[in-house]
Amino acid sequence: MTQKIVTLITGAEKGLGLLTAKALSKEGQAIVIGALDEDAAKKAVAEITADGGEASYVNLDVTNHDQVKAAGQYFADKYGYLTILINNAGIVTDGQHTPVDVPMDALRKEFDVNFFGSVDVSQTMVPLLKKAENAQIINLSSNMGSLGLATDTSFPFYNFYSMGYGASKAAVNFETICFSKALKDDGIPVNSVNPGFSDTAFGGRDTNDPKPAGMQTAEEGAAQVIKMATRSPQTDSATFSENAGIVPW
Numbered sequence: 001m002t003q004k005i006v007t008l009i010t011g012a013e014k015g016l017g018l019l020t021a022k023a024l025s026k027e028g029q030a031i032v033i034g035a036l037d038e039d040a041a042k043k044a045v046a047e048i049t050a051d052g053g054e055a056s057y058v059n060l061d062v063t064n065h066d067q068v069k070a071a072g073q074y075f076a077d078k079y080g081y082l083t084i085l086i087n088n089a090g091i092v093t094d095g096q097h098t099p100v101d102v103p104m105d106a107l108r109k110e111f112d113v114n115f116f117g118s119v120d121v122s123q124t125m126v127p128l129l130k131k132a133e134n135a136q137i138i139n140l141s142s143n144m145g146s147l148g149l150a151t152d153t154s155f156p157f158y159n160f161y162s163m164g165y166g167a168s169k170a171a172v173n174f175e176t177i178c179f180s181k182a183l184k185d186d187g188i189p190v191n192s193v194n195p196g197f198s199d200t201a202f203g204g205r206d207t208n209d210p211k212p213a214g215m216q217t218a219e220e221g222a223a224q225v226i227k228m229a230t231r232s233p234q235t236d237s238a239t240f241s242e243n244a245g246i247v248p249w
């Protein structure tokens with residue numbers, strides 16, 4: 001590699017994205033946080049740079065097309081390319097509902113951020129990824145979006161619906177497969193990762209609660225994304241993986 005690795009992580013001012021940003025920065029990657037919360041992004045950039053890393057942020061609500069376009073321009077102007085795109089920004093708004101009572105608004109919001117947002121960011125960044133050496137896209141998915149697990153009675157969340165969240169992440173997985181095919185000839189792998197139920201503020205969980213929110217630490221949740229973003233060679237594409245291995249689509 002002669003180019004510095006430049007990495008955009010959406011929603012990386014906190015949670016798994018921030019842990020990923022810090023870990024990839026330690027690997028020498030220049031990190032750009034795609035931020036919804038500007039104050040948190042400034043703090044994250046200060047922490048990474050204080051630790052000797054290269055980091056900056058762009059205001060990036062992934063549902064705001066003008067901001068997505070402006071983020072693309074930021075990379076064109078500052079670096080001329082983008083090496084790794086990590087579509088990490090995500091929301092869940094329907095965890096407390098069943099399919100028969102979930103408000104349509106909650107479903108639409110989840111699709112707006114999780115699916116339409118990541119597609120818009122990916123489409124915008126593709127020309128910049130094509131200018132990079134060893135470019136790749138990693139989409140944060142979820143085991144809740146696995147059709148294989150949703151129909152497997154031994155899956156621990158078999159009886160948990162979150163229909164809109166799961167459907168939006170299943171859509172993200174289809175996005176992964178389609179982008180992978182579309183970018184195959186450009187040598188740009190596109191993969192989905194399931195972080196697993198991790199101790200972050202995701203979905204409005206209280207991170208100060210002494211009882212951890214997830215089934216694993218946030219560090220464990222970020223591990224597979226970090227592995228995918230640092231693996232070599234990166235010949236595999238259209239995979240759906242987690243710490244334990246391959247997840248069924």
Ligand SMILES: NC(=O)c1ccc[n+]([C@@H]2O[C@H](COP(=O)([O-])OP(=O)(O)OC[C@H]3O[C@@H](n4cnc5c(N)ncnc54)[C@H](OP(=O)(O)O)[C@@H]3O)[C@@H](O)[C@H]2O)c1
Nearest residue numbers: 011015016036061062088089090140142196197198200202
């Ligand atoms: N934690 C888990 O148990 C778990 C399990 C499976 C999959 N995941 C996936 O992992 C990813 C990261 O989750 P996390 O646990 O780190 O959650 P998190 O701590 O809530 O982080 C998500 C980040 O996305 C940001 N975001 C929300 N809407 C956005 C938008 N429209 N544009 C840009 N950024 C936006 C959030 O900003 P604000 O906080 O300011 O809204 C936040 O910084 C998500 O895609 C999630 O679906 C998480």
